[in-house]
Amino acid sequence: MSVRYAHEPDAAGHFREAMSRLATTVHIVTARENGARFGVTVTAVCSLAADPLSLVLCLNRKSSALPPITATRRLCLNMLPEDSASLADRFAGGRGHKGDARFQEGSWQDDTHEPPLLIGAPAALQCELHEAHPYGTHHVLFCAVRSIHLSGPSSALLYGGRGYGGFSMPAGDTGRAPQ
Template identity: 35%
Template sequence: MMETVDTTLDFRGAMSRLATGVSVITTRSGSTPIGMAASAVCALSLDPLQLLVCVGNHLYTRTAIAEHGRFAVNVLGEDGEHLARNFGASKPDKFAGVETADDHGVPVLKDAIAAVVCDVAEALPGGDHTIFVGDVRQCAHRVDGRPLLYFAGGFGGFRH
């Protein structure tokens, strides 16, 4: 039997049961690369090509995306847990030792199994987050890539 959601903790517990892919959102602040781990990423439209990302309003990445006007979604492969933990941590230089390419003015992770570079089309309020709708400018993927998944507070892979 399911319990009624009464608190933020109940909601977080329920949402932790939704398996999601893990991505790193990257942008720039001036010449400085900025990034964060994210699971709230979704394809939005095929005409025009758009996706959305949700970024906490308290995060510097949110300000950097809004100011730069462009971001990349880097989809992590099943061997990318170290990148998810690195970009999920609060530390000054998340890009130290991480190989990137500069595609269309934003850092793209070389170890990502897919990357999508977007221009910000809209920034919408979403409670304590901002929902960025991105117009796709460039995308690429590895045919052999298998995703890193996040479920119930842990990382795992996908079998089929």
């Protein structure tokens, strides 16, 4: 086993390698400002509390979606279905798409007053930004959930080991939540 300490020169590379081994659900965070749509692929998302309904997510400070989120204080967290690796890459900017061109793939519920919601997402949460805190290269966003949209039983796209995979939701009572 190789051990590196945070103060060593090569620690950042080892940290990135360790974090690449953490499989996480892939989401697209969307926002809307003055009619323009913004979106970015994210994996740093976590539920925060059920009372009040809230979540926390992290966005790179260079993300084009961050200014409209902080200005409007609204966002939508769209969980991607397992077959959406192409959409994840598109919103990550890896295929050169920027701005509204990112929304040319996928089916979007496009209410002019709300951030875009991905139709068929296993879960999509419309949120209000409660707090934003800068930390290093990112901003940590604390969000209050305003509405929850669930599609039928499905699967979720995961990212880990620098590649995509999937997770099939267990069959059964989809209305039961963990305690």
